Amino acid sequence: MLITVVTLLLVLNFYPAQAVRKLIISSKETELLERARTFSATLEEFTTLTQENILVSVQVLDLDEEQRILVTDGFGSVIYDNSKVSSLAGTYALLPDIVAALEGCDVFRCRYGETAFISDAASPVMKGDKAIGAVYIYDYDTEQAAFLNSTRSNIFRISLVLAVVGAAALGFLMVYFGKRVGQLVRGIQSMSAGNYDSRIHLQGQDELSQVADEFNELADRLQKTEELRREFVSNASHELKTPLASIKLLSDSILQTRDIPRESVNEFLTDINEEIDRLTRITERLLQLTKLDYVSSDRMQPCDLNGLVKKITDLLKENAAHAQVELENQLEEDLWVLFDRDGLYQVVFNLVENAIKYNRKGGKVVLKGWKETGEEDRVCLTVQDTGIGIPEEELPHIFERFYRVDKARSREKGGTGLGLAIVADWLKNAGGDIQVESTLGEGTTFRVTLLAGPCEEVTP
Numbered sequence: 065m066l067i068t069v070v071t072l073l074l075v076l077n078f079y080p081a082q083a084v085r086k087l088i089i090s091s092k093e094t095e096l097l098e099r100a101r102t103f104s105a106t107l108e109e110f111t112t113l114t115q116e117n118i119l120v121s122v123q124v125l126d127l128d129e130e131q132r133i134l135v136t137d138g139f140g141s142v143i144y145d146n147s148k149v150s151s152l153a154g155t156y157a158l159l160p161d162i163v164a165a166l167e168g169c170d171v172f173r174c175r176y177g178e179t180a181f182i183s184d185a186a187s188p189v190m191k192g193d194k195a196i197g198a199v200y201i202y203d204y205d206t207e208q209a210a211f212l213n214s215t216r217s218n219i220f221r222i223s224l225v226l227a228v229v230g231a232a233a234l235g236f237l238m239v240y241f242g243k244r245v246g247q248l249v250r251g252i253q254s255m256s257a258g259n260y261d262s263r264i265h266l267q268g269q270d271e272l273s274q275v276a277d278e279f280n281e282l283a284d285r286l287q288k289t290e291e292l293r294r295e296f297v298s299n300a301s302h303e304l305k306t307p308l309a310s311i312k313l314l315s316d317s318i319l320q321t322r323d324i325p326r327e328s329v330n331e332f333l334t335d336i337n338e339e340i341d342r343l344t345r346i347t348e349r350l351l352q353l354t355k356l357d358y359v360s361s362d363r364m365q366p367c368d369l370n371g372l373v374k375k376i377t378d379l380l381k382e383n384a385a386h387a388q389v390e391l392e393n394q395l396e397e398d399l400w401v402l403f404d405r406d407g408l409y410q411v412v413f414n415l416v417e418n419a420i421k422y423n424r425k426g427g428k429v430v431l432k433g434w435k436e437t438g439e440e441d442r443v444c445l446t447v448q449d450t451g452i453g454i455p456e457e458e459l460p461h462i463f464e465r466f467y468r469v470d471k472a473r474s475r476e477k478g479g480t481g482l483g484l485a486i487v488a489d490w491l492k493n494a495g496g497d498i499q500v501e502s503t504l505g506e507g508t509t510f511r512v513t514l515l516a517g518p519c520e521e522v523t524p
Contacts (some may be wrong), residue, residue: 248272280310401514498513
């Protein structure tokens with residue numbers, strides 16, 4: 065801080081004083097050279113330089129008696145000297161300025177002491193191209209020196225005041241911004257320590273306030289992500305715990321029961337096998353959700369939607385027959401979409417499987433597909449069932465992970481609450497969309513919108 069104040073004082077004091085000094089010297093140069101040239105031009109009117117001629121010119125020009133004036137002939141001998149104390153008339157004055165003037169040059173020099181500006185100016189008296197003499201003017205100015213000293217003192221006082229004010233303002237800003245930066249640092253440190261509910265409250269409209277706002281938005285997202293992670297881990301643990309507990313209970317029953325009939329063993333083993341299948345499904349779908357976080361755009365390729373839907377309906381035909389549900393394919397021909405092949409299979413399979421699973425006996429599942437043309441070509445696919453339907457208040461949650469509308473019935477049918485979450489994540493990553501309409505007791509329709517692809521299959 066002290067170095068800053070001293071530097072500010074030097075800058076504020078030096079440059080203005082230098083400017084005033086240069087201005088005075090420039091003014092002196094103009095004044096003295098003009099006076100010397102005017103005097104020389106007057107003397108050039110005479111045939112010869114004599115003291116009488118020079119006195120006449122001095123009186124005509126009313127030259128300042130405070131300035132010492134010398135006039136020499138062509139050899140440097142002083143013809144006229146207005147000094148009343150130590151006149152050099154009749155002597156040779158071979159001063160450097162006079163010598164330069166006799167060579168035909170105008171000369172000016174100025175030196176500044178602590179008490180005066182000492183200036184010299186010389187100009188030749190010409191006859192044709194030859195100097196027949198020289199005019200020399202010497203000026204010793206104490207008034208301008210006093211003015212410069214006064215100006216420097218005033219500037220120093222002003223700069224001192226400005227430096228003190230500037231230092232105070234700088235100190236205030238350093239403290240002010242130091243506190244604000246400190247708040248930012250503490251917030252970041254708290255966040256790095258895992259405290260995701262940390263927030264930074266900075267008033268104002270400056271850049272630090274904007275950084276704080278951005279930090280708070282980031283903290284909100286991180287906190288939400290952390291909450292989702294914890295919820296996901298909790299739900300996953302709970303879902304995995306249930307089949308494991310069942311397997312443990314059934315296996316203990318076999319081990320602790322003596323002379324257990326073979327039929328009972330087979331029954332227990334069947335139940336264990338079903339729980340293992342359920343555990344496998346949960347694990348596979350959890351892995352599927354994890355992979356979705358790393359799906360890249362280079363896996364997108366043209367996919368034959370007609371062929372894929374036919375393959376899935378043929379595969380699920382037995383499930384539908386067992387559930388006494390009719391499968392009906394009403395897709396338009398030649399529908400191609402831009403999607404990940406495995407992902408598209410997951411999307412359609414999960415929707416059709418759910419439509420069969422949560423339908424009623426004698427019900428129907430209808431698949432429709434068509435191509436829409438708008439700002440961007442899209443393909444629409446609907447999966448409509450005549451099943452039990454979904455309550456209106458449950459619709460906003462059905463794509464959440466582990467969410468089940470009828471938990472007891474879902475468990476009974478082997479549901480994990482992950483199928484629709486996988487569908488939603490696939491569509492989100494691939495630029496698609498899904499909407500749902502449902503009437504309780506009448507059925508549900510899922511409408512999937514996909515990017516249209518070129519009508520040609522790319523060899524993977």
